[in-house]
Amino acid sequence: MAPVVVGLDVGGTKVLGRVVDLGAPTVAVVEQRMATPVGPEALVGGIVGLVADLTERATALGSRSPVAVGVGIPGLVGRDGVVRLAPHLPGVTDLDVGGALSAALDLPVAVDNDANCAGLAEVRIGVATGLDDVAVVTLGTGIGAGFVVAGRLLRGARGFAGEAGHLQVERDGLPCPCGKRGCWERYASGSGLALLAREVARDGGAPGLCGLPGAPEAISGEAVVALARTGDPDALAVLDRFAWWVGVGLAGLIDLLDPEVVVIGGGVIEAGDLVLDPVRRHVAPLVLGRGHRPLPGIRAASLGSAAGAIGAALLAGESAL
Numbered sequence: 069m070a071p072v073v074v075g076l077d078v079g080g081t082k083v084l085g086r087v088v089d090l091g092a093p094t095v096a097v098v099e100q101r102m103a104t105p106v107g108p109e110a111l112v113g114g115i116v117g118l119v120a121d122l123t124e125r126a127t128a129l130g131s132r133s134p135v136a137v138g139v140g141i142p143g144l145v146g147r148d149g150v151v152r153l154a155p156h157l158p159g160v161t162d163l164d165v166g167g168a169l170s171a172a173l174d175l176p177v178a179v180d181n182d183a184n185c186a187g188l189a190e191v192r193i194g195v196a197t198g199l200d201d202v203a204v205v206t207l208g209t210g211i212g213a214g215f216v217v218a219g220r221l222l223r224g225a226r227g228f229a230g231e232a233g234h235l236q237v238e239r240d241g242l243p244c245p246c247g248k249r250g251c252w253e254r255y256a257s258g259s260g261l262a263l264l265a266r267e268v269a270r271d272g273g274a275p276g277l278c279g280l281p282g283a284p285e286a287i288s289g290e291a292v293v294a295l296a297r298t299g300d301p302d303a304l305a306v307l308d309r310f311a312w313w314v315g316v317g318l319a320g321l322i323d324l325l326d327p328e329v330v331v332i333g334g335g336v337i338e339a340g341d342l343v344l345d346p347v348r349r350h351v352a353p354l355v356l357g358r359g360h361r362p363l364p365g366i367r368a369a370s371l372g373s374a375a376g377a378i379g380a381a382l383l384a385g386e387s388a389l
């Protein structure tokens with residue numbers, strides 16, 4: 069019998085927890101969300117409470133008790149389970165999340181970067197199943213990236229590898245919550261798409277964009293994609309600029325890692341080829357050796373918003389047991 073584990077995806081605004089039987093990891097035995105508690109003690113205490121609630125609900129349904137916990141955290145997570153820095157979790161620095169949770173829950177706990185968890189899920193059971201060299205990039209509030217190299221997650225010497233969202237792509241560019249300027253995620257995330265659209269709407273002359281809810285200052289990336297789906301030329305032009313920014317970063321990652329496949333996730337990718345086709349078009353001329361090498365396929369992620377929690381559960385099975 070496959071073990072039953074808990075997978076948790078900690079986001080800047082909410083935490084998603086799932087009890088999963090590793091024999092069928094895409095199916096949640098039970099699932100529960102909570103608002104992300106603010107501050108280190110509240111975060112650890114909140115997660116302990118969520119695991120207890122999930123366990124109680126799962127066993128009431130006849131499930132076996134979970135034997136391990138996996139946690140994905142948006143930030144720099146060391147191989148020792150210590151979260152060094154998490155820009156979207158105020159006050160969470162140098163926090164031994166793994167140690168605190170395993171002491172409180174009396175269970176083995178594995179902690180990793182949230183994008184690493186999503187990457188692991190897509191490679192183990194998602195759209196890149198069975199492939200050994202894959203880049204998984206999630207375009208959300210920021211950009212999360214997880215890389216599988218020769219069949220293993222790329223973690224680096226201390227666990228901090230893969231922070232592609234904070235590669236600087238523009239000198240003196242937009243400020244980033246990480247403290248630097250011009251990071252890739254300021255341009256090529258879902259938030260970046262919204263910023264590009266707001267800039268155009270502010271200048272006027274783009275009636276579709278100017279008519280979006282909250283325009284210009286509260287336009288969302290999803291609203292731009294929805295407008296582009298109707299054929300609005302200004303929304304399509306913004307999407308094309310956005311796709312160029314995505315392409316610049318992806319081309320660098322392809323030069324660096326030579327993946328078989330690049331998987332892209334996040335809310336803006338729900339529009340599928342409307343976004344992915346311009347990305348593919350912009351990536352091609354930016355990769356070294358155009359015309360002399362096959363380019364990796366660029367695919368939409370398949371596990372949606374549960375990828376992080378599913379990956380954390382898989383991580384618990386692979387690392388904590």
Ligand SMILES: [Zn+2]
Nearest residue numbers: 234244246251
């Ligand atoms: Zn940054």
